[in-house]
Amino acid sequence: MQQLVDNLIAQGIAPAFIPVWVHYLLAMLVFGGIVVFGFALLVAGVTSWLERRVWGRIQSRVGPNRVGPNGALQWLADGIKNMLKEDIIPSAADKPLFRLAPYLVVIGFVPTFVVVPFASSLIIADLNVGILYLTAITALVVVGILMAGWASNNKWSLLGGIRSAAQIVSYEIPAGLSLFPAVLLAGTLSMQGIIRAQGWAPWDWYAFHSPFTFAAFLLFFVSALAEGNRTPFDLPEAESELVAGFATEYSGMRNLLFFLVEWGNLYVIGAVVTTLYMGGWQIPPVTDNVVLQQALQFVVFFLKSYFWVFVAMWIRATLPRVRVDQLMTVCWKYLVPISFVNLGGTAVTMVIEHAVPGISWPLRLLVLGAATAGVVAFFARVRYQLRRARPELYYSPVI
Amino acid sequence: MARNGYFRNIRDTVTTIFEGMSVTFSHLVRKPYTVQYPDRIPIPVQDTLPFRYRGHLEVDLEICTGCLACERACPIDCIVIGAEKDPKTKGMTLTRFDIDLAKCMYCGLCSEPCPTGSIHHTPEFEGADYSLESLVRRFVKAPVAAYKPKKTGETDPELRDMLARGLRYIDEFAKPAP
Numbered sequence: 001m002q003q004l005v006d007n008l009i010a011q012g013i014a015p016a017f018i019p020v021w022v023h024y025l026l027a028m029l030v031f032g033g034i035v036v037f038g039f040a041l042l043v044a045g046v047t048s049w050l051e052r053r054v055w056g057r058i059q060s061r062v063g064p065n066r067v068g069p070n071g072a073l074q075w076l077a078d079g080i081k082n083m084l085k086e087d088i089i090p091s092a093a094d095k096p097l098f099r100l101a102p103y104l105v106v107i108g109f110v111p112t113f114v115v116v117p118f119a120s121s122l123i124i125a126d127l128n129v130g131i132l133y134l135t136a137i138t139a140l141v142v143v144g145i146l147m148a149g150w151a152s153n154n155k156w157s158l159l160g161g162i163r164s165a166a167q168i169v170s171y172e173i174p175a176g177l178s179l180f181p182a183v184l185l186a187g188t189l190s191m192q193g194i195i196r197a198q199g200w201a202p203w204d205w206y207a208f209h210s211p212f213t214f215a216a217f218l219l220f221f222v223s224a225l226a227e228g229n230r231t232p233f234d235l236p237e238a239e240s241e242l243v244a245g246f247a248t249e250y251s252g253m254r255n256l257l258f259f260l261v262e263w264g265n266l267y268v269i270g271a272v273v274t275t276l277y278m279g280g281w282q283i284p285p286v287t288d289n290v291v292l293q294q295a296l297q298f299v300v301f302f303l304k305s306y307f308w309v310f311v312a313m314w315i316r317a318t319l320p321r322v323r324v325d326q327l328m329t330v331c332w333k334y335l336v337p338i339s340f341v342n343l344g345g346t347a348v349t350m351v352i353e354h355a356v357p358g359i360s361w362p363l364r365l366l367v368l369g370a371a372t373a374g375v376v377a378f379f380a381r382v383r384y385q386l387r388r389a390r391p392e393l394y395y396s397p398v399i
Numbered sequence: 400m401a402r403n404g405y406f407r408n409i410r411d412t413v414t415t416i417f418e419g420m421s422v423t424f425s426h427l428v429r430k431p432y433t434v435q436y437p438d439r440i441p442i443p444v445q446d447t448l449p450f451r452y453r454g455h456l457e458v459d460l461e462i463c464t465g466c467l468a469c470e471r472a473c474p475i476d477c478i479v480i481g482a483e484k485d486p487k488t489k490g491m492t493l494t495r496f497d498i499d500l501a502k503c504m505y506c507g508l509c510s511e512p513c514p515t516g517s518i519h520h521t522p523e524f525e526g527a528d529y530s531l532e533s534l535v536r537r538f539v540k541a542p543v544a545a546y547k548p549k550k551t552g553e554t555d556p557e558l559r560d561m562l563a564r565g566l567r568y569i570d571e572f573a574k575p576a577p
Contacts, residue, residue: 057426057431058427059426060426061431061433062433062435314420314423314424314427315420317423318416318419318420318423319419334409378417378420378424381417381421382421382424382425382428384421385421385425386425389425
């Protein structure tokens with residue numbers, strides 16, 4: 001981003017009499033605006049439609065398919081409906097906090113797009129503490145949720161808010177610890193740096209670098225799901241238990257903001273998993289044309305991130321909710337010790353690789369082979385399930 | 400947190416999630432069970448109903464003999480027929496044949512005594528409308544002569560087909576279900 005603006009100034013397109021920092025500021029605002037309004041909110045809306053369709057097909061029913069082609073404009077209809085709804089604020093609620101809470105939650109979501117690397121030069125700001133910045137910003141969501149739970153003047157909302165705060169704060173630890181193997185291997189906290197240290201091929205990704213990084217990869221995804229209040233960790237907004245948890249008293253656009261953040265956060269989770277462990281936007285060197293290269297990288301990054309969004313939706317449709325004590329047990333007794341083991345194991349692996357350079361390749365191929373065997377076994381299991389199904393069964397992979 | 404319990408828990412978690420996700424993925428690639436009635440179904444619902452289904456009443460005026468058996472048989476008097484004996488041709492002339500579908504209870508007592516099967520039930524059942532008057536079906540637009548069955552059999556092919564269908568209807572109606 002900075003190079004782009006520097007190039008524009010050097011080429012004379014941007015007037016040189018305006019100080020450089022004004023150019024940077026304007027560029028960041030413009031690109032930030034494009035990314036947020038043209039991408040983040042759009043992805044959040046489309047994800048809501050896709051989630052309902054995927055959820056529906058997994059439950060042997062059709063999702064929304066009337067509003068627009070295959071229901072693709074359903075999210076627009078829902079957004080307009082929410083905007084037109086009456087804005088109800090409970091009379092005994094703490095009004096300033098009640099009004100402020102959704103905005104804090106949005107603040108915990110939108111600035112993460114500043115460091116999401118869409119392509120090798122499509123990032124708003126390549127901070128050299130990128131990952132740390134992202135983890136810090138997503139922690140702001142806790143403040144918003146607690147505020148929402150308290151200000152609603154509703155015992156169940158308060159319970160939902162407190163549970164959510166406990167959950168997010170607890171799962172920050174395995175999430176942060178599971179980031180570190182990738183950071184150790186890359187040697188930098190910057191998102192672009194971590195991607196550049198990987199390669200385009202699966203055996204160059206950090207996910208398959210060693211069994212410890214593979215476990216860290218899976219653990220990071222699970223912890224990120226828990227931080228995003230997604231099933232199976234969605235007790236704070238347990239639809240069947242607490243109505244909407246901390247968001248019960250919210251109506252109209254305020255309510256929609258909470259949901260937008262949830263769906264948009266899915267994309268950010270996918271983006272971070274892809275960046276850290278799946279090689280980000282790396283593509284094989286197929287073209288010299290810069291624009292085409294950037295476009296391909298964008299598409300590859302988007303597809304990889306969206307695959308994780310799809311997996312999160314799939315998990316939501318599969319797993320039952322965990323109880324709050326089970327949630328804490330999983331975090332503190334299983335995820336945290338295993339994260340420490342992964343961190344130590346990655347450090348040991350790095351030392352061994354430095355001493356014995358020839359061990360890196362076999363280890364990577366071993367992990368990649370095991371993962372591929374797992375995927376093949378999975379699809380064999382799927383085929384078994386399909387064979388066991390009742391006769392009236394069709395193959396229809398188009399959503 | 401015994402050692403064998405701890406690792407068994409982890410193993411059980413991973414295997415059960417693997418199994419569960421394979422089941423849900425197998426459902427993702429199947430056709431859903433939802434029947435999107437009424438516009439996205441393979442054949443219209445009316446074609447799936449049995450032949451003797453008692454839906455809205457319909458009159459084939461070409462084969463109505465004007466015997467007024469249906470008007471007499473109706474327990475609710477929802478059939479109103481205007482028929483006069485034409486002095487010149489010695490046959491009946493039908494001036495009015497109104498069936499009030501709102502009053503009708505779809506019992507089928509009118510279609511049984513019909514000699515030709517001209518009044519019969521159709522598989523149509525969707526009659527929701529905005530006004531009650533639209534539910535009175537008027538089958539006679541201009542006065543027509545009633546049908547006189549010929550003793551030697553019907554020669555007109557169209558009327559013969561209608562007669563065949565009508566007589567089959569009465570036949571099926573009178574037969575008890577297997």
